[in-house]
Amino acid sequence: MTTEVSPATGAGHVPAGTRWLDDGEQLAWRAWLHSTQMLQDRLERDLVRSTGIPSAYYEILVQLSETPDRMMRMSELADRCLSSRSRLSHAVSRLEERGWVRRQECPEDGRGLLAVLTDEGFAALEAAAPIHVESVRTHLFDQLSPQQIAAMRDVGETLLRHLGR
Amino acid sequence: MTTEVSPATGAGHVPAGTRWLDDGEQLAWRAWLHSTQMLQDRLERDLVRSTGIPSAYYEILVQLSETPDRMMRMSELADRCLSSRSRLSHAVSRLEERGWVRRQECPEDGRGLLAVLTDEGFAALEAAAPIHVESVRTHLFDQLSPQQIAAMRDVGETLLRHLGR
DNA sequence: GCGGAATAGTCAAGCCCTCAACTACGCTAC
């Protein structure tokens, strides 16, 4: 995403009653939009450059690693990664090519599959994690006061409640 | 982007001294990560569904519309849209196919081109803007208190200062 | 003015994502 909100337009062409953003809201909107885009972009580039793992794959590895058996149903994995099923399916195929994940039939449900983190996958994650966390610290936490971090969390959680998670 | 930070790993396998995230930081990180992803996703889908314009294109139209002559150098446009030059070049080509933008030679610099917003492009933006701003209100501003909005802006601006803009 | 470096923009290959169609299995009711 990206996107400023109001066109440089005079009044009168658009449906009356549009609640345009005022100046403060415009500034807040641009600050949010640009900072999130730039930060995501920076973290992504750092991660790929230093570990060769795109963040979408990293997230999959993390979710699997946090599970007792290092395995999870494909759909649950998709949900946790905020990913569509199709996208996850493609991603797991590519992770299988790297030898980091394999698919395994699900005993309780003949339709289902389990994504299983291999030892190689776990090792790759273990190597990448310290690098990634350092990047997150450098570009996010080291820049903010404890109050700002608390506020960021509060805003994030409020939005998540509305968006449903 | 996406991405949890620490692997479910015992101590000892990774370089000593990694500054792992504590519980509060983890929660703040996940809240930020998931809320920004979900919100961007939601706004993008709303915009495409109701106007047919992806946010990357919308941003280009907005930037051009805010300029006195509705034209801008390709590189400046790329910078303002947080876009690579290649990406912008592709996007402008596609906007040209829609008849919303055209390229024009730059008088002062034979290497350069100007992207010019056409009347059709301006009309498309004018039609889309109220719909988009309503979506931003619904999913962002209507969910937050004035204090939260101020905090969001503060955090965003702080991060932008570090990331350079 | 000339040679080399820097800048503006484009293009092709490859990767990733989305959308919609598809297969396969499970569940329920009759």
Add this chain to the structure above:
DNA sequence: GTAGCGTAGTTGAGGGCTTGACTATTCCGC
């Protein structure tokens, strides 16, 4: 037990983005 429907997951086509190589132009020092 089988029809019909819902769920799990995959697949392929098509579009967008990134990277890196390429052309054209300008700038700068001499």
